Amino acid sequence: MIRFENLRKRYKQVEALKGVSLRVNEGELFAYLGPNGSGKTTTIKILTGLAAASEGDAWLNGFHIERESIQAKRQCGVAPQSINLDNELTVRENLDFHGKLFEMPRRERVQRIHELLEYVEIADRINSAAKALSGGMRRRVMIARALMHSPRILFLDEPTVGLDPAIRRRIWSLVKKIQQSGTTIFLTTHYIEEAEFLADRVAFLDEGRIVALDTPQNLMEAMGAWALDRVRDGGMETFYFRDREEAQKHIAEYQAGFSLRRINLEDVFISLTGKKVIT
Amino acid sequence: MSGMLAIYQRELLILRKRLFRQLASMSVSPLLYLVAFGLGMGRGVSVGGHSYLEFLIPGLVAMNSMMQSFAIASEINIARFYWHIFEEIQAAPIRNISYITGEVLAGITRALFSVALIILIAVLSGVSLSYNIYFWFAVVLNSFVFASLAVGLAMLVKSHSDQALLTNFFITPMAFLGGTFFPVDKMPEWAQYILYFLPLTHASKAIRAAALGDPPTFSSYLLLASLGTVLFVLAFHCVNRARE
Secondary structure, eight states: OEEEEEEEEEETTEEEEEEEEEEEOTTOEEEEEOOTTSSHHHHHHHHTTSSOOSEEEEEETTEETTTTHHHHHHHEEEEOSSOOOOTTSBHHHHHHHHHHHTTOOHHHHHHHHHHHHHHTTOGGGTTSBGGGSOHHHHHHHHHHHHHTTOOSEEEEESTTTTOOHHHHHHHHHHHHHHHHTTOEEEEEESOHHHHHHHOSEEEEEETTEEEEEEOHHHHHHTTOSEEEEEEETTEEEEEEESSHHHHHHHHTTOSSSEEEEEOOHHHHHHHHHSSOSOO | OHHHHHHHHHHHHHHHHTHHHHHHHHHHHHHHHIIIIIIIITTTOEETTEEHHHHHHHHHHHHHHHHHHHTHHHHHHIIIIISOHHHHHHTSSOOHHHHHHHHHHHHHHHHHHHHHHHHHHHHHTTOOOOOOHHHHHHHHHHHHHHHHHHHHHHHHOSSHHHHHHHIIIIIHHHHHHSSSSSOGGGSOHHHHHHHTTOHHHHHHHHHHHHHTTOOOOHHHHHHHHHHHHHHHHHHHHHHHHTOO
16 A cells, blocks of 8 residues: 655755645555656655655555665565666566565576566567667566566556557556556556556646546546537637537537547546646 | 675676676776886886886776776766666665665775786786785775775766766876876975875875885775775765765
8 A cells, every 4th residue: 555645845946746645555556647747756756765755754555665664665666767777687687686686585586587577478588688678678677677576566657658559558458467466556657548548546646736536437427428629710629518419419510620529537637737648 | 785785796797798898998008007107118217126117016006996996986877877777776675885885895896807907917017016915905995995985976976977077087187196107205295295185195005015015004004994984984975865
């Protein structure tokens, strides 16, 4: 379980987090959404020990991240936004180094490396240098590395950024598989459909504050079911409707330049903040 | 302890992967100095009753052990700024003291490799020196000082170019002024006073005395050990500060 209360982070003049509180339940796949610069990565950095909070407290499975930092770090695995594999080392050596950092015995490390590389479907590249892998393979190796010490919590910071749609879907099924094994997953993304597809609950973060928190379904249902986009005076306006019939009455007024579609999480975010999620 | 070993073993693994390149690069500058200053300029010159080559080689040992142990800063910076591996280490359940100890040990190991190369070059040049326990102790202390300094500074700099700047302003001048190529006691008194504050002056003095079979200069050992300890503690604080 992840819990944080009144988390604040100031960088000189900028306040990146403005008193954020949240509780993520055990086994939950939680998506933390927001545009670039909204404070998503800052939150993960604080929770994983890479940054110190200016104010507030946080616990990972009951261990305080500052006062019991060693125990707290043992609870979680992290796959950060930027690829941070050791390029000169092979896939096996990268995972082995992680295992050593987490004090895993040699035999357990060897066994776990093989298991995980099978799991993320990259076993045939075990002896390849990290620099020789494609972007999608590197992401999968990073996820395998984060799982190396069998953490109960997994932080995935933008795990599919820069990947093509097919690889992205492959990562999604991997993330689902990890959740099914009982791991709590805290996912940040600015790909809205990623959260919609994967998450049990989502929080929208905007300018360092949580502006909405619920299941994707509840957030979307609160807005309606159908969205009508209409091009007008060079811009686009969107109307939301409870049912299709109601939307079709509106369509009858237009001749062209409109599209009717299902409401998605991005509509929720735009209506809450007036911003697009993908920036 | 296991965290420290993990850090140390990673650095050794990287060193092993680049062994040929590293050994070549470690031997270039001592070879050049040896040819230019020792065989070229220094032929027929004697210092304190020893040939210039006998005087120069311990100085090169001091200089190269300083440079190679300090070079760990570049490795740390590459890991921090380019590959972001430092984040992986920060997120791991290891104490900062383990991280620093692992990196400092890696710096000392690099220095010992470079010293072994210089000894090989010296033997091939027909120079006979004493590589006794005092010699190796002084080399280790010198490397301890500069590896600790390297870890601390690597945490303070904001980019890899800052690191290069520090090397150009502090390490390179020290390499030339710290008793490597000439005896410090032949300098004007005011200059000697300034050079006395350079750790490399004391390292050169201790390494040279041991290599030439002179009595050990315990004050130099004490000074290097104390300075190394202070820099190690400062490195610890710098690693703590490296968190955002």
